[in-house]
Ligand SMILES: C[C@@](CO)(OP(=O)(O)O)[C@H](O)COP(=O)(O)OP(=O)(O)OC[C@H]1O[C@@H](n2ccc(N)nc2=O)[C@H](O)[C@@H]1O
C-alpha cells in the first residue's frame with residue numbers, strides 16, 4: 359500500500375465547556391463533552407521515497423511547516439524511527455478543508471488526528487491508540503479526543519477522556535463569519551475560571567431524560583467572552599436561539615443547536631437561507647457515534 363485517499367477528519371462540538379481552574383503552566387483546566395459530527399475535512403496520503411513530509415495543497419494563512427498535519431506526520435515519523443531505528447518513508451499530504459479555522463470545530467486538531475491514524479496504518483507503525491493520543495496531545499488538546507473516536511466526557515485540558523452516551527440527533531451549525539483565536543478567549547479578563555466541578559453521572563443523567571426540546575447540559579464558559587469580543591457570535595446565538603437551546607462550541611466562533619430529526623434541522627436551515635446575513639454560513643450535521651477511522 360502506497361496511498362490512502364479520502365480520509366475523513368470530522369468536526370467536533372463541545373456540548374458544554376466549564377473552566378474549573380488553571381494549571382501552574384497557565385493552561386486552563388476544563389470539563390467538557392465532545393461529540394463528533396459528519397462534516398469533515400478530507401486528506402490524501404501518498405508515500406514518497408525521499409523521507410520528506412510535504413503538504414501539497416495551499417492552505418491560505420497556514421504555512422506548510424506550521425500546519426498541524428505536517429507537524430503531526432513529522433512527530434510520528436521521528437517516533438517510529440526512535441522505536442525501530444528506521445525512518446519511515448516520506449509522504450505527500452493533500453488537505454481539502456471545509457471546516458472553518460478558528461471555528462471551535464477542532465478542524466486543525468482533527469486533521470492532525472486523522473494524519474496520525476492514517477500514517478500509523480500506511481507506515482505499518484503499529485502504535486496503540488493510547489500511544490497516538492499521547493503523541494498528539496502536545497500539538498493540540500483536542501487531538502486525543504479525535505483519536506479516542508467516540509462521544510466523550512473530558513477533563514484536564516481535554517485529554518482525560520471517558521466514553522458517554524448522548525441522544526442521536528441532528529445539529530444545525532452556524533459559522534458567523536468571524537475567526538476566534540482560542541488564545542484571545544483564554545487570556546481575557548472577562549473569563550470566569552471557577553465553575554464548580556461536576557461529575558460524569560450529572561452529565562449522563564441529564565441526557566437520560568428525553569424531552570421534546572433537546573436542552574444541553576451546563577453552559578459554555580467561553581461563550582460570555584467570545585460574544586463580548588465578537589458581536590457576530592452573539593447575533594448567531596440569538597438567531598438560532600429562537601429555535602432551541604443554541605450555544606457556542608469550544609472557543610467559538612461557531613454556534614449550534616440540536617434537533618431530534620433531520621426535518622426539524624431542514625426547517626431551521628430554510629429560515630436561515632431567507633433571513634441570515636450573507637456573511638454567515640449554515641449547515642446541518644448528524645452526530646457520529648464512532649470516528650470513521652477508529653482504531
Ligand atoms: C477550546 C478547545 C475546547 O475543545 O477547542 P477549540 O474551541 O479551540 O477548538 C480546546 O481546549 C483548545 O485547545 P488547543 O487546541 O490545545 O488550544 P490552542 O489553540 O493550541 O491554544 C491556544 C492558547 O489558548 C490557551 N489555552 C488553551 C487550552 C486550554 N485548556 N487552556 C489555555 O489556556 C493557551 O494559552 C494556548 O497557548
Ligand SMILES: Nc1ncnc2c1ncn2[C@@H]1O[C@H](COP(=O)(O)OP(=O)(O)O)[C@@H](O)[C@H]1O
Nearest residue numbers: 425426458459460461462463464465466467469
Ligand atoms: N490543518 C490545519 N487546519 C486548520 N488550522 C490549522 C491547521 N494547522 C494549523 N492550524 C492553525 O490552527 C488554528 C486553529 O484552527 P482550528 O483547529 O481549525 O480551529 P479551532 O481551534 O477554533 O477549532 C488556525 O487558525 C491555524 O492557524
